[in-house]
Amino acid sequence: MTAVPAGRKRRAPASDKTKAERKLGLLLCAPAVIAMLLVTVYPILYAIALSVQKVDLRFPEESGFVGLQNYAAVLSSDLWWQGVFNTSLIAVVSVAIELVLGMGLALIMHKALFGRGLVRTAVLIPYGIVTVVAAFAWFFAFDPSSGFVNNLPFVPDDKAWFGEHNSSLAVIIMAEVWKTTPFMGLLLLAGLATIDEGLYEAAKVDGATAVQRFFKITLPLLKPARLVALLFRTLDAFRVFDSIFVMTRGSQDTESVSILGYNQLISRLNLGLGSAVSVLIFVLVLVIAFVFVRILGTSNPAGQGEK
Amino acid sequence: MWRGAIAALGAVVLGLGLAACGEGTSSSARATLTWFIFNEPSGAPQKIAERCSKESNGAYEIKFEYLPSQADQQREQLVRRLGAEDSSLDLLGMDVVWTGEFANAGWLRPVPDRTAAVVSENVFDSVLQTARFKDRLYTVPIWSNTQFLWYREDRVPKPPKTFDEMIDMAEKLGPSKGRIQVQANRYEGLVVLVNQLIESAGTSILSGPEQIKLEREPTERALGVLGRLSNSPVAASNVTTSTEDTARLGFESGDSAFMINYSFVYPSAKENAPKIFKVMRAAKYPQVDPARDSKPPIGGINIGVSAFSKHPQEAFAASECLVKPENQLEVAKLGGLPPVRSDVYDKPEIDKIYPGFADVVHDSIQDAAARPSQSPAYQDLSLAIQRAIHPPTQIDAENPQAAYERLREFVLKAIKREGLL
Numbered sequence: 001m002t003a004v005p006a007g008r009k010r011r012a013p014a015s016d017k018t019k020a021e022r023k024l025g026l027l028l029c030a031p032a033v034i035a036m037l038l039v040t041v042y043p044i045l046y047a048i049a050l051s052v053q054k055v056d057l058r059f060p061e062e063s064g065f066v067g068l069q070n071y072a073a074v075l076s077s078d079l080w081w082q083g084v085f086n087t088s089l090i091a092v093v094s095v096a097i098e099l100v101l102g103m104g105l106a107l108i109m110h111k112a113l114f115g116r117g118l119v120r121t122a123v124l125i126p127y128g129i130v131t132v133v134a135a136f137a138w139f140f141a142f143d144p145s146s147g148f149v150n151n152l153p154f155v156p157d158d159k160a161w162f163g164e165h166n167s168s169l170a171v172i173i174m175a176e177v178w179k180t181t182p183f184m185g186l187l188l189l190a191g192l193a194t195i196d197e198g199l200y201e202a203a204k205v206d207g208a209t210a211v212q213r214f215f216k217i218t219l220p221l222l223k224p225a226r227l228v229a230l231l232f233r234t235l236d237a238f239r240v241f242d243s244i245f246v247m248t249r250g251s252q253d254t255e256s257v258s259i260l261g262y263n264q265l266i267s268r269l270n271l272g273l274g275s276a277v278s279v280l281i282f283v284l285v286l287v288i289a290f291v292f293v294r295i296l297g298t299s300n301p302a303g304q305g306e307k
Numbered sequence: 308m309w310r311g312a313i314a315a316l317g318a319v320v321l322g323l324g325l326a327a328c329g330e331g332t333s334s335s336a337r338a339t340l341t342w343f344i345f346n347e348p349s350g351a352p353q354k355i356a357e358r359c360s361k362e363s364n365g366a367y368e369i370k371f372e373y374l375p376s377q378a379d380q381q382r383e384q385l386v387r388r389l390g391a392e393d394s395s396l397d398l399l400g401m402d403v404v405w406t407g408e409f410a411n412a413g414w415l416r417p418v419p420d421r422t423a424a425v426v427s428e429n430v431f432d433s434v435l436q437t438a439r440f441k442d443r444l445y446t447v448p449i450w451s452n453t454q455f456l457w458y459r460e461d462r463v464p465k466p467p468k469t470f471d472e473m474i475d476m477a478e479k480l481g482p483s484k485g486r487i488q489v490q491a492n493r494y495e496g497l498v499v500l501v502n503q504l505i506e507s508a509g510t511s512i513l514s515g516p517e518q519i520k521l522e523r524e525p526t527e528r529a530l531g532v533l534g535r536l537s538n539s540p541v542a543a544s545n546v547t548t549s550t551e552d553t554a555r556l557g558f559e560s561g562d563s564a565f566m567i568n569y570s571f572v573y574p575s576a577k578e579n580a581p582k583i584f585k586v587m588r589a590a591k592y593p594q595v596d597p598a599r600d601s602k603p604p605i606g607g608i609n610i611g612v613s614a615f616s617k618h619p620q621e622a623f624a625a626s627e628c629l630v631k632p633e634n635q636l637e638v639a640k641l642g643g644l645p646p647v648r649s650d651v652y653d654k655p656e657i658d659k660i661y662p663g664f665a666d667v668v669h670d671s672i673q674d675a676a677a678r679p680s681q682s683p684a685y686q687d688l689s690l691a692i693q694r695a696i697h698p699p700t701q702i703d704a705e706n707p708q709a710a711y712e713r714l715r716e717f718v719l720k721a722i723k724r725e726g727l728l
Contacts, residue, residue, distance in 0.1 A: 056724070057390050058412045058683045077727040144545050145556045158544035163698070251493030251548075251697055260727060266383055267686045268728065269390070269412075277727070 044282070050275035057269035070276035079260060084284070087256040090169065091237035094176040098233060099226070101177065102184025109185060110192045127182035135246035138175040165252045172254060175243045180236065184229050191225020192218070231292040235285055257281050338367045338618040340625055344400025344608070345381055346373040349642035352400070359628035367621040369398070378402045378495065389414040392615050397622045399611040401446055403437035404680035407516065409611060410440035411683035416612045418444040422623045426630050429648045433675040438609050440681065446609035447626040450635065450644035453603045453671040455589040455664070457558065457566040466590035469597050470532045473565055477541040480564050485541045488554035488566035493697040496550055498678060498689045499604045501696055504529035506602035506676035507595040512688070513679040517722050521715055525596070527707045532595055534702030534710065547698040559583060567592065569606065570643055570661070570668070589664040591671055602676035607647065645672060684721060690728040691721035
């Protein structure tokens, strides 16, 4: 694949063959689409229905339609906006760090001269660990009474990492980065594999340095893979829950929107309010996906985007 | 249903009784009761359940489904199943603060009068309070729990009576020997601390299921104590993230003179810090007001019978059996869990279980004050109190007015159940 603009295909009058192929395509997709509808559309509609009602499992006799009251309660709450801010901060910072580190890992995995399998396996281990387990590992590492971090040089011995907002968030972000950088690396590696080696050779012949080759060939051609990786990770990071739940339970103002949803739904059993939170998270995720797909052109495989 | 009965019978045949997963061949009309409870490490519940199953002469067989060890995770699992009207739950091992919530949601079968009379006989009033909702008994208390003031006899010859005395003594010892260990992370343990301070100061958080009390003067006094405790140089360095377990670890590490904690720390110290164990003593929860007895917290487990159980009669018969005095004594012997009946404390074995502090256990539970769990919206209250107070280092010990206003505002919001928490 080269960087030649793909151009938009003009829709030619479909021949019988393409018609038949399209039909077959639809048929082959159908089972997956039906399954998806069953397992996603129904819960989503149900959540929307709950979000416009007063439903509290603890007060079964008080149920009823309340319109947009739950949404008003959520959107007028400082907690919600604090949660949105925290979540965005965690998502942006962790994804940015992951992108840089992931790029490095991808290059190492791509260029590894020996033990390629071993290198790739080693890099992927953090991603293979269950998030909750990883979160506990980080929690215990930074806990003043059981962790090793406070015994390191230049770290005060009694630093209570989870006792304060900034350090709590920093540890949460580090845990996220540690856990998901391999995923980023893997997606970028897939992108690297699609770049034609001939381009590098041609550039070498033209006298381009390694740095120039990286910035003029690798990075531009990696754009589609990079955008897909960013989209996946941002959506993922936006739903951050496990690390926060394990490390701070949302104290020190480290709540993400998912933790807020959990508190309303599971702790308070207030299904109406909790569903409103869930629907709002869903809307935010849709907005992020829309921005990536439409504005940044993630979905365009040729990587030039619809400008 | 049949399969359950057969499996249960199989278990009896195999003499397993507990992990009833055997496959039997014969049939019987015996009811299989499933008890959802956390896996109490001593195995005491299994032991008494086996006993009761045997004594029932074939009326029922109790089998176990284990819940996680953390109370909020236990609740989460129970609530999910009960919310879906799952009929596979019969007996519920419930934290004492869930009664109002579960009862109001319609998940519990009220205890029939005859059973109620039997299971509340000689039971501490403080404990019964946690089992009632709107003047009706909804759960059957099986074991209790409370916190003590643990102190080191080598550093503190005579235990302090009040929090202020304790902080004075600790500050004299200094941070290398006099640390005070409490629970003040943003979790249920902080609610316990705040509630007991407020109760010990002479007021309560609520006066009814949906009515705030929080009289200003005593509440401010309680918050002042909390502020002083958290900001003192002898507060644990991790005070804002402290839990029962970090407190235990802190005490076992040797730089502490005082700790407020449950009785599990005693066997733990014996194992992990035998030198400290030798000088470790228990006293009653400290007072806030020198003129008023302290109100220690109350924990423990009550047994609920699910409204969706298919064997309510057998379930109540089983709960009656499980809480018999001899079974309470057995639970105390095996797991060190304090009985809920005051007469069990007269048994000579109790002194061996709580060497030297059996009276403290008895008196603490007798004087204990429950958290405001008569409200079905207790979880809202708990979240609101945690938010209002945490981190307790914010509270100005000299001027607790701001903290009081904040607490009051959050409690009112929680009672109305409005907005996010």
